[in-house]
Every structure is written in structure tokens, then in C-alpha cells.
Amino acid sequence: MPNKDTPTAASEENLLLCEELIECGRDFHRRGWSLGTSSNYSVVTEREPLTLLMTGSGFDKGRLRPEQFVTVDEKARALKPDGLKPSSEALLHTVLAKHGAGAVLHTHSVAATVLSEHFLKDGGVRLSGYEMLKGLSGISTHESEAWIEIYPNTQEIASLATVISLRLNDAARPLRHGFLMAGHGLYTWGRNIAEARRQVEVLEFLLEVVTQKRLLFGSF
Ligand SMILES: CSC[C@@H](O)[C@@H](O)C(=O)COP(=O)(O)O
Numbered sequence: 038m039p040n041k042d043t044p045t046a047a048s049e050e051n052l053l054l055c056e057e058l059i060e061c062g063r064d065f066h067r068r069g070w071s072l073g074t075s076s077n078y079s080v081v082t083e084r085e086p087l088t089l090l091m092t093g094s095g096f097d098k099g100r101l102r103p104e105q106f107v108t109v110d111e112k113a114r115a116l117k118p119d120g121l122k123p124s125s126e127a128l129l130h131t132v133l134a135k136h137g138a139g140a141v142l143h144t145h146s147v148a149a150t151v152l153s154e155h156f157l158k159d160g161g162v163r164l165s166g167y168e169m170l171k172g173l174s175g176i177s178t179h180e181s182e183a184w185i186e187i188y189p190n191t192q193e194i195a196s197l198a199t200v201i202s203l204r205l206n207d208a209a210r211p212l213r214h215g216f217l218m219a220g221h222g223l224y225t226w227g228r229n230i231a232e233a234r235r236q237v238e239v240l241e242f243l244l245e246v247v248t249q250k251r252l253l254f255g256s257f
């Protein structure tokens with residue numbers, strides 16, 4: 038835990054948020070969803086001006102420390118501490134935060150990696166008829182479906198962030214629940230860390246179900 042002289046983004050007020058994200062990293066690492074330096078996590082600490090507390094780039098997400106977090110502004114520019122590089126995917130977090138997300142979590146499970154690669158040609162993966170769908174925000178019956186869009190993987194994060202912003206603004210067919218990057222992983226979000234974490238757990242469970250079904254029964 039940092040003392041008051043430690044250069045860190047985790048002030049007294051947001052140290053608890055930092056600890057919550059560190060716990061997400063530990064848990065997701067244990068479950069194989071955030072191995073090595075994969076994944077990134079953020080939480081909104083201020084709305085006006087928009088400020089996020091986010092994982093710095095390249096840290097082992099299973100063993101995060103408070104001094105490995107950085108605060109960023111709405112353009113994903115590092116505010117504090119000086120010299121710590123925000124996640125390389127920071128712009129995806131800020132775009133989601135601008136559209137109302139209070140916390141954004143990105144994971145790299147085997148199921149998300151394999152399925153997103155396989156279903157890229159269809160533009161998404163349909164999760165339908167499962168009781169666990171009720172664990173997703175806004176779904177109250179298993180007789181529902183969630184369409185999780187898949188985008189080609191890219192290192193051009195600014196371009197993908199623009200696409201995601203357009204999709205979030207699409208009133209007729211808004212992007213909901215999360216999205217996948219092909220051969221890469223899952224992005225999801227919530228009003229706060231607890232809700233985003235629940236979204237990760239439910240979506241990762243459902244992606245695992247689809248993977249297992251394909252393994253056991255082939256195409257369906
Ligand atoms: C194993 S490297 C994965 C990265 O390229 C990226 O996709 C990722 O999730 C973590 O990047 P980071 O810059 O640490 O936030």
C-alpha cells in the first residue's frame with residue numbers, strides 16, 4: 038500500500054477503487070482470463086471533467102500494485118503519476134466511459150479468443166436461451182438473446198474507438214453488454230466495478246458454454 042510520498046494515481050479517495058481492480062486482476066488471473074500482461078481495467082473517478090483510474094500498460098494483471106495505476110483524462114492522456122504509460126487500449130475505455138460506463142473490464146480468456154476468431158465472419162456470436170443470460174444487465178428472462186459483436190483485431194485503437202462510439206450512439210441497434218476483438222478478447226462494462234465484474238463473469242461463462250457445446254456436439 039502506498040504511503041503519502043509514493044508517486045501513484047491512487048489518492049486516499051480512490052485507493053479503494055484501486056484495490057477493487059487489483060482484486061479483479063487476481064481473480065481473473067486465477068480463472069485464466071487475464072494471464073500475463075493481458076487485459077486492462079478502469080473505473081471513472083470523476084464525470085466533470087471525465088477522469089478515469091486505469092491500469093498502466095504492460096503490467097502483470099494478476100499481481101497489480103496501486104502504483105501501477107494511472108489517472109487519465111477524456112482523451113486518455115496520463116494525468117498522474119508522471120511518466121506512467123496508460124493501457125495501450127485506453128481509448129476504448131474513455132469512449133465507453135463517455136457513453137456512461139462507470140467501469141470497463143477487458144479480458145483475454147481462451148473461449149473469447151477462439152470464438153471471436155471463429156465467428157468473426159458472422160460479425161458476432163449469439164448467446165440465446167440460457168438462464169445465465171439473466172445475469173446480464175437489462176435481461177430478465179432466459180428467453181432472451183445477447184448478440185455480442187466481433188471486430189477485427191487491430192493495433193489502431195483510435196480507429197476502433199471511433200467505430201465503437203458510433204455503435205454506442207446507434208439508437209436503433211445500440212451496442213449492449215460487450216464486444217469481442219477477434220483472436221484477442223472481451224470488453225465489457227457496468228455502472229461500477231461490481232456490475233462490470235458480473236458482466237465479465239456471465240459473458241465468460243456463456244462463451245465457455247458455446248465453446249464446450251461446439252467441442253461436444255460440433256456445429257449447432
Ligand atoms: C499480452 S499483451 C496484450 C496487449 O497487447 C493488450 O491487448 C492488453 O490487453 C494489455 O495491454 P496493456 O497495454 O497492458 O493494457
Ligand SMILES: [Zn+2]
Pocket residue numbers: 075076077143145221222
Ligand atoms: Zn487485450
